[in-house]
Amino acid sequence: MSQPTEIRIPDFFRKGIIIWVVIIIGVLVALITSIYTVPAESQGVVLRFGKYLKTVEPGLSYKLPFGLERVYVLPVRRQLKQEYGFSTPGGTNPTQFADRRARDIEKSMMTGDLNAAVVEWIVQYRINDPELYLFKVLDPEGTLRHISESVMRTVVGDRTVDEVITIGRQEIEEEARERLAKLVKKYELGISIDQIQLQNVNPPPPVQASFNEVNQAQQERERMINEANGEYNKEIPRSRGVADQKIQAAEGYALKRVNEAMGDVARFNYRFEEYEKAPEVTRTRLYLETMKEVIPQMGKKIILDEDASQVLPFLKLDAGSKGEL
Structure with a gap:
């Protein structure tokens, strides 16, 4: 083969x-x-x-x-965020949140009145200078986490626990954002801070029940104050209305009396002027007018002539003719 x-x-x-x-x-x-x-x-x-x-x-x-x-x-045109004290599942940013132990440390803070508080917050930022971001600082986002925690502790430490948990949240957010923006610019991280948002702000779990009782008492106090203000706002206008009504009635009565007095004065002045023109005539007229008003009120009356003082005249005494001579 x-x-x-x-x-x-x-x-x-x-x-x-x-x-x-x-x-x-x-x-x-x-x-x-x-x-x-x-x-x-x-x-x-x-x-x-x-x-x-x-x-x-x-x-x-x-x-x-x-x-x-x-x-x-x-990603310079995308808003990034870092979470402090908590973590959202599914985060794609490696520095978005820390490990569990670090989160517990981040959110534990002391207020200005020496009370403990649990503060969770979010920092929203953008990369605005890629050159600075890459070459100025070794770990810009890690540095941002440390700066943000420091700023938040400073701001919370300047306020009471009531301000931190209730009424001062917006002021804390704004002040923390301004402080953090200044430090980021100073350290040349190549980052701009858009917003800081406080998430859950609560007292520590061991005192949570007592704090809730205090809050309920404060709310009850506010409710009672509001009710009292409501009664005040209802009664005061009503009292003012009654007072205004009485004042207006008194002013009207005073005006009436003044006008009547002025009328009497005018009438008296008019009669006085007529009296000065003809005193005898006016005196006689006034006498007759006065007698006309007085005599009918005297009841039965007998008028004798002065010449008949010694003669007994015949009088027709008629009980039914009142005022008849």
Whole structure:
């Protein structure tokens, strides 16, 4: 049985194939390592030999292959957040929350009146300077966590426990945001602070029941104060209305008496003027008018002439003729 004929490829052909394969692989690697895409909400920071070169906008871009240039993609147009004292499941940011032990330490604080409080909050921020963010500080987001905790402890430590838990939450948020923004700018983290939100602010669990009782008592006090104010607001206007009514009635009566007095004065002045013109006539007229009003009120009366003082006149005494002469 005959043996198969062996086909031998010349050595120069083998070497040529290997060279082409290497060239093709190198070209593919160069293409793969030189083409990159920056997402719409991000910017790319290009480094050449480890040194900052430029910042590129979203889209398809090219760089030197084989690791000569490296690109760090940063979500500069997306709002990031860090949570303190608690954690939301499914967070994608590695520095969004700390481990359980660190969270317990973060939220345990002391107020200005030496009371304990459990404070949980959120810091919302953006990367506004990629160059500073990458090269100025080794761990900018870790530094942000430490600064934020320090600022919150300072702000909470300047207030009473009632302000922290109830009425002072908005002021705490605003003051903490302003303080944190100044420190972030001072440390050149390349970050801007958008907002700080207080989440759960409560007293420690061992005193939670007592604190709730105090809150209930305060609410009951506020309710009673509001009811008293309501009664006050109801009674005072009514009393004022009654007082105004009496005052107006008195003013009306005073005006009436004044007008009557002025009328009497005017009438008297008028009669006096007439009296000065003809005193005898006026005196007689006034006498007759007065007698006209007085005599009918005297009942039975007998009028004698002064000349008949010694003569007994005949009088027709009729009981039914009252006032008849």
